[in-house]
Structures are given as structure tokens and as C-alpha cells.
Amino acid sequence: MTDAAPLGVWSAPGRVNLIGEHTDYNDGFVLPFAIDARTAVAVAPRTDEVLRVRSSFDETPASVPIAGLDELFASAAPASVPEWSTYPLGVAWALRHAAGESASAHGLDLAIASSVPVGAGLSSSAAIECAVAVALDELWNAGLSKRELARVGRTAENEAVGAPTGIMDQTASMLGETDAAVFLDCRTLETEVVPLGLSDAGLEVLVIDTLVTHAHSTGGYRERRASCERGAAAMGVAALRDLTLDDLERAASVMDDETFRRVRHIVTENARVIETVRVLRSDGPLAIGELLLASHASMRDDFEISVPELDTAVEAAMVGGAVGARMTGGGFGGAAIALVPRDRVAEVTDAVTAAFSASGFRTPRVFTVRPSAGAHRDDPGGASPR
Template structure:
């Protein structure tokens, strides 16, 4: 796949003769651990990856916001005057992501700051793999418009803009983890995020020094956060919190689970148990990385997958097979990553076992009659930035 930064600039040249104001990019992310905890005001530990989405932007003389991408056939345009109505009407498909960012950023910065723009988007972040291609779009466009509209917002505020776009323009009920990871990433580090306070800490991963790599196993089973399964899990979490008399499941400790079992039906209890134990696993993973290094986190990663498979029930057969096969091939730990119902698994492996593990997974998928997975390694990388 081509480098998205020059690709975005080249795509912009097909849209306008004007010179670009610049090119901005933002990464996808892998969530090392902490799944579905973000919208429960809990803890997450994602890291930005080297796969990026770039947005090249040129100013216009009118009030049109026109977007084009390398994954859609035709440009989409909306005037600034009609932007509120267009977002409310919906039906914008992929363009809801960049136009949603423009809508949310314009509201935050004041309507007077906004000007018409042409935006060209190119990406090498796999779509539908649980690597947050959506947050990469949102963060690159937010970074670009923040600069060209002189909005003056900081990175956390831009992450909030991305979440507003995803929640209200796209209609996906996600938390803020993906946007924060994309905005705040650092090389060879994960971002420990408290989703209640939005306080962050950079946590050194040390994979390279330990001779480890992260293998991503994209099952190619597509998922969509705006679909029913994600919404149902969020509703179960809210119902569980209400029954337990707390505002969010963040406020439930592992020691409270015995009481929760008595108060909740079995399904709601298992949903709650996943969130409560997953929050603790995030804290334990951060502590293990800081004190013992990355080889100490394997069991926590694998336990996270078991919890998502059995308690939260968001895995699929392909993800389970990927995890089981990677572990059998020498992975220290493995788990599905992302919202679930498809997407990707990750495996923490000694670097010299990567090829063997990828081959073993491919063989296992072929034997099971599944579509061949896409496997690749990712490196913890820098967050959103201006590239040109």
C-alpha cells in the first residue's frame, strides 16, 4: 500500500489547482488491553501504530467543505451554512467522519473561524479490523482543520472533537479511547488513559529491547460499531451500573462482584464482570510493564480474551482460532482487540516466532474453511502530526 502522505497530496491535486495548506496525518491504534472499559469511565492501554491516515487540505474562496478519499469513488460536499442540517439528516456514509469533525470543530471554535476547504484523505490503516481507521480519519482531519481554521485547540480537545463526530455524526456509541490514542501516541510506548478524568500517562513498552513484536491477525470478518451488538453491550453495562447503584461500572470493584451476582441476571452479571475485571487487568498490565517488563503481561492479555469470549461475548470463531493458534505457536499472550464481532486479534511474540505463528494461523484458517487472514506486525508509533 502506498504512503498515505504523498497519496493524499496527489489526490488533492485532482480536486483543486490550489496549493495545499499542508498535509496532516494520524495513526490507527492497537488496544493492548482494556476493551469496552472506555465508555464505562474505566481504564485503557492503547498504542498508536505505524499505519496512518493523511489529510491534505486546501482553502477555498467559498463556504463549501468538500471531501474526497482513496476509498470512495466520488467527492462529497456540504456548505458550512448547511452543515448542521446535513449532519442531522445523516446518510453521509464514509463522509460522516470528516464532515462530522468539521461540524464539531466549527461548533467548538466558533463559526467565524471556519472557511471553505477541500480535504483529500488517503490511508493505509486497515478498515474494519479493529485498528480504529475511523479515529485515524477523525484525528488527521481535526488536526488539519485546527491549524487552517486557527482554532487553537489542544490534543485532548481534538480527541473530544473526534468522539463527538463518531457519536453524533456517525452514530457509533464509542468512548474516547481511540481518538486519544491517535492524538497522543508516542514511539515505543502505550497511552494509559483514565477515561473518567482523561488523565494520561505514557507507559514504556520495551518490546524491541525484549526481542518481542506484536503480530496483528486481521480475520477480515468485518464489524461496524454503529450496529446492534455494540449498542446492546453498552446498554447492558448501563443497566448493570444502575442496578448496582453506581453511575458507571468504573465504580464497581472486583470485591463487589459477589454482591453483583446476587442482584443481576446472569447475562448482565457476566457483562459487568468483564468490565470490572478488565479494568483491573489494565491496572495490572501497567504495573507489570513498569516493574517487570513486557514478558510479564502475557497471561493478562490472554485472560482478557477469555473474558471477552465468555463474559462479554463479542468474539467470533475466527478470532478464537487466531488466539488459540498463536498461543500454540509460541505467543506469550494473545487476545482480540477492538470492539469485537470481527476484526483483529493481536499476539505478543518473540520476534523469531513471528513467521511461524503467521504461517500456523494461515494453515489453521485454511483447515477450518475460513477466509485467509491478513497478518502483519505493528510498531508503537507517534500520534497525530503535521507532515508537510
């Protein structure tokens, strides 16, 4: 490690997915927004050709020669470095390949700190990837666009970490704007900023972190993705994005019940995303509550990725006065979100906490988030996570 002063601090946000779950890797539609919890990376120069990464959430640093990145990631999730370090190191590896000879890679020390809760479905991993990506892009003169950097983050997560996620998280973290969501077509990667109007409507987004942790690179996530691929093959389409609601009757006749229910979730969820964008534009955020509830029911019953804590969070939030609520993220734990009138936040929080206590669950972490700006450079040497 060097004693050099930081060259600057770069940061990127976590994200909440307003609606559109598991549609991303099916070439579908999603509507996430960046949040005001961020991951920051302070970067200092080195005199050698080594990348060293350390973080506030793991005492074990990792150092790798830049020339050794290809060997390190010859296979996903290498055991020779701490698991958390595969995210920033994977970004360095993917960025060098994406930029080619235009990148002037040189040794750096990266110190990472984050206020994005880990395991809550708020994409703490994409926040790390995007913060590191914007830093390295600038310091290595890679010249990549934010959309290209989002793809770098996805490559790192898929091929270096070994998590089969789509590109939604990185896109939201890169392209987010204040009080707006990012409508993303995951096939074309076309994006459109959709104003949410939460502030004018007097609404807050309440996150209910169940504290039930999950891991994307294991079990259930892979199984759901495999089911979707089987369903697309049975219907003779490239991806479930190519199916509409009118195709569901035929789908039910050509696949087993479990695969059909997985397919039905994706097809109906894509339709809900498109309808949510339409309703936001025509009627505003107070009118999307039923769409959020329908999304949760589909994830609970058809995709089967909810858990009792998430169901309790959604139900209690509605009892407390929420406009709408749903689980968010990959599932099997993590968080739910509730759209709540500003003057009912305390009441909804109390209702959720009481319901968890009555069910014998751990007390959830409940907090508000606001749609915020995407990845960027902060004041040199002076910024830190919220």
C-alpha cells in the same frame, strides 16, 4: 473542486488496544497505542465557503457549505452524503462548535488516503477524525489542544456518525508516542505515557486480521453498552468503573446472568489494565502474556464479542510461540493481536494461517505494527500514508 496546490498534509495513526476492551464507555481504564499505519489528509484552499471531501477508498465525493453543517447533522448519520464522509464532515461540524468564535472557518478541499485496514478493529475511523481535526485546527486557527481535538473526534463519531463509542481511539491516535502506550482514565481523561519496551525485549506486535468485518453503529455494540448501563443502575453506581472485584458477589445476586457476565467482564478488565501497567513497569512486556489471555477469555465467555476466527487466531498464535494474545477492538470480527518474539514471527504467522485453513476460514491478513507517534502535520505537500 479547486486546482490549488495543497497547503500541507496532516496524518494520524490507527491504534491497537493492548488491553482494556469496552471499559472506555464505562468510565474505566484502557491501554492503547498508536500504530505505524496512518491516515493522511491533503488540504487545498477554496475560493468559496464549501467543504469538499474525497477519499482513495470511495469514489463518491461530498460537498457541503460550511454554513450547512448544522443542518446536515441535525440528526446522526445523514443519508444525503456518503456514509464515509460523515467522519470528516462531522469533525468539521464538531470542531466549529468546540472552538466557537475563535475558529475562522473557510472553504477547503480535503483528500484522504489511508493505510489503516477498515473493519479490523484498528480504529480507521479515529485515524480519519484525528487527521482531519489537526488539519482543520491549524487551518481554521481554532487553537485547540490535542486532548480537546480528541473530544472533537469523539463528538463527531457519537453525534454525527451515530456510533456510541468512547474516547479511547481518538486519545491514542492523538497522543501516541514511539514504543509506548497511553494509559487513559476514561472518566477524568487523565493520560500517562507508559513505555512498552518492546524493542529492547525483542518483541513484535503481530496483528491477525480475520477479515470478518464489523460495524460499531449496529447491533451487538449497542446491546453490550445497554447491558452495562443496566448493570450500573442495578448496583446504584454512575458507571461500572465504580465497582471493584469485591462487588461481584453482590452483583450476581441483583441482576440476571447475562447482565452479570457483562458486568463481570468490565470489572475484571479494569483490574487487568491496572495490573498490566504495573507489570510493564516492574517486569517488562515479556511478563504480560497471561493478562492478555485472560482478557480474551473474558471477552469470549462473559462479554461474548469474540467469533470463531478470533478464537482460532489466539489459540494458534500461542501454539506458534506467542507470549500472549487477545482479540482487540469492539469485537464481532476484526483482529487479534499477539505479542511475539521477533525470531518467532514467521512461525506464528504460519501457525495461524494453517489453523485458519484447517478450519475452513478465509486466509487472514497477518502483519506487524509498531507503537508510533500520534497525529501531526507532515511535510507540506509531500507526505502520504505508509
